[in-house]
Amino acid sequence: MQLIDGKAVAAQIRREIAEEVVQIKAAGGKTPHLAAVLVGHDGGSETYVANKVRACEEVGFKSTLIRYEEDVTEKELLACVERLNQDAGVDGFIVQLPLPGHISEAKITEAIDYRKDVDGFHPVNVGRMSLGMPCFLSATPAGIIELLRRYNIETKGKHCVVLGRSNIVGKPVSMLMMQKATPGDCTVTVCHSRTRNIKEICLQADIIIAALGVPEFLRGDMVKEGAVVIDVGTTRVPSDKTKSGFKLTGDVAFNEVAPKCSWITPVPGGVGPMTIVSLLRNTLLAGKKAIYV
Amino acid sequence: MQLIDGKAVAAQIRREIAEEVVQIKAAGGKTPHLAAVLVGHDGGSETYVANKVRACEEVGFKSTLIRYEEDVTEKELLACVERLNQDAGVDGFIVQLPLPGHISEAKITEAIDYRKDVDGFHPVNVGRMSLGMPCFLSATPAGIIELLRRYNIETKGKHCVVLGRSNIVGKPVSMLMMQKATPGDCTVTVCHSRTRNIKEICLQADIIIAALGVPEFLRGDMVKEGAVVIDVGTTRVPSDKTKSGFKLTGDVAFNEVAPKCSWITPVPGGVGPMTIVSLLRNTLLAGKKAIYV
Numbered sequence A, B: 001m002q003l004i005d006g007k008a009v010a011a012q013i014r015r016e017i018a019e020e021v022v023q024i025k026a027a028g029g030k031t032p033h034l035a036a037v038l039v040g041h042d043g044g045s046e047t048y049v050a051n052k053v054r055a056c057e058e059v060g061f062k063s064t065l066i067r068y069e070e071d072v073t074e075k076e077l078l079a080c081v082e083r084l085n086q087d088a089g090v091d092g093f094i095v096q097l098p099l100p101g102h103i104s105e106a107k108i109t110e111a112i113d114y115r116k117d118v119d120g121f122h123p124v125n126v127g128r129m130s131l132g133m134p135c136f137l138s139a140t141p142a143g144i145i146e147l148l149r150r151y152n153i154e155t156k157g158k159h160c161v162v163l164g165r166s167n168i169v170g171k172p173v174s175m176l177m178m179q180k181a182t183p184g185d186c187t188v189t190v191c192h193s194r195t196r197n198i199k200e201i202c203l204q205a206d207i208i209i210a211a212l213g214v215p216e217f218l219r220g221d222m223v224k225e226g227a228v229v230i231d232v233g234t235t236r237v238p239s240d241k242t243k244s245g246f247k248l249t250g251d252v253a254f255n256e257v258a259p260k261c262s263w264i265t266p267v268p269g270g271v272g273p274m275t276i277v278s279l280l281r282n283t284l285l286a287g288k289k290a291i292y293v
Helices: A006-026 A043-058 A074-086 A105-111 A123-131 A139-150 A170-178 A198-202 A254-260 A272-287 B006-026 B043-058 B074-086 B105-111 B123-131 B139-150 B170-178 B198-202 B254-260 B272-287
Strands: A033-039 A062-068 A092-095 A159-163 A187-191 A207-210 A227-231 A235-238 A246-249 A261-264 B033-039 B062-068 B092-095 B159-163 B187-191 B207-210 B227-231 B235-238 B246-249 B261-264
Touching: A006 A043, A006 A139, A006 A272, A033 A043, A033 A074, A033 A272, A043 A062, A043 A272, A062 A074, A074 A092, A074 A105, A092 A272, A123 A170, A123 B123, A123 B170, A139 A170, A139 A227, A139 A272, A159 A170, A159 A198, A170 A187, A170 A207, A170 B123, A170 B170, A187 A198, A227 A254, A254 A261, B006 B043, B006 B139, B006 B272, B033 B043, B033 B074, B033 B272, B043 B062, B043 B272, B062 B074, B074 B092, B074 B105, B092 B272, B123 B170, B139 B170, B139 B227, B139 B272, B159 B170, B159 B198, B170 B187, B170 B207, B187 B198, B227 B254, B254 B261
Parallel strands: A033 A062, A033 A092, A159 A187, A159 A207, A207 A227, A227 A261, B033 B062, B033 B092, B159 B187, B159 B207, B207 B227, B227 B261
Antiparallel strands: A187 B187, A235 A246, B235 B246
16 A cells, blocks of 8 residues: 655645746746635634645745625625736635625636636636636646646546545546546546445445545445545544544545555545645646636 | 337427417517527538527527538638627527538637527536536437436436546536436446446446447447436448438447337437427527526
């Protein structure tokens, strides 16, 4: 069994991006600029956005944080999106989800100019991804593909089982894994809460991508010898062994599953660190106008 | 074994649409208007477009056919698309594919206002479909779903195997079949040219959607007893038994497979007749501004 070290790969990619930013600046080019919009004071969202802003600074991007209180109206937020759409100085921006209940996340997401949608959530980017066209890939699917690429894990003709059909992981990663591409070219099965024989299906998998959000769902007796297992789960499970009082727990019962795997991602330190890197990469691409003019 | 009669279902839906058009007109509403753009004189395209225009007339729509010679420039065609985008009288329009090699199909497709894209090929419609949002569904996937719906075929929790990963059938129908919806809620496996154990996978399927474009690919020994088989293939195979000199042949070896099925679509007369009906339905929805304002 070998560990897929997402933390190390993410650090390597950050270095690559930082070097490219140095070159861009040296050549008199524009410093990539990410803006992040944060509504309210949810602890998780605060942390995520703070990490994104810090990551931008570390690679030499310009970053702007725009904050609104919980009671911002949808209209005000749409006006903010429109300002960012029009602002030629901003290459890409994100509106951190979830938003308060009185604001339509779909409406906000669709209002973002898809050419600045570095989260890859806009229907144009989702559609282009599905069609195999250049686009901003959303962070988690892109991070998974990049890990498979960097570790040279063979995917062509393999049977990839995706657990979960969410719009942000299961569906897009299944599309990417079936694409005529490298990584890709897999036979893909998507399982979810309605799947009846999930154990039987998992036992056929060469590659399992677990994204159900159910802690330790995938047990040792559900995985065949030599499988590649990618664990997307990050559920906070109460724990008396950590200072924070919880423990990040994946969808994979690591101790049981790992001994059977050829490759496996740990939680934490697997897919997680890759997601911010994907956002940085999209912002770099946006700054270079590499996907959309 | 029972036949899924696409011709009969299509006729029924045409009647329903025609009735609704009568009511719309009686209430002083706008007659739905489809425009079709045809470039060149390809025999297949001529026939398809002629059938679409005739189908429009039969249900009481207004239709307009715009023709260009093979040597039309991309710029001229883009200008035509822009005129149709701006024309408030036109509810929806299609540009018949394939286009001559000097014109980018992707560029033309993306230039169409997605609110008039009744073919459902624009990235916005593809993306919204994937995200489970209201949209114009493309014709073949929509026709398949409608057949399953009209025949009350149980899909929830079933294992649906899709053969083929094309942008116009395999990928979108796999997305629809996994969606939390009825029909839908299937465990979905997508197989293609790189799949190694396709027979073994097909034998696990409760529902098989064959869209490889390989005549009689699916043989009797690849299907389990009681399966539902949807045949999307329509390859012209030379034949000395027909006046035209060819025979429309599906991806399913019907004589071998049908006896094992609970339900099966014939070719012709299965999925084929549903595709034009899906276009009519999208045009009706466009006329009513039921999806986009």
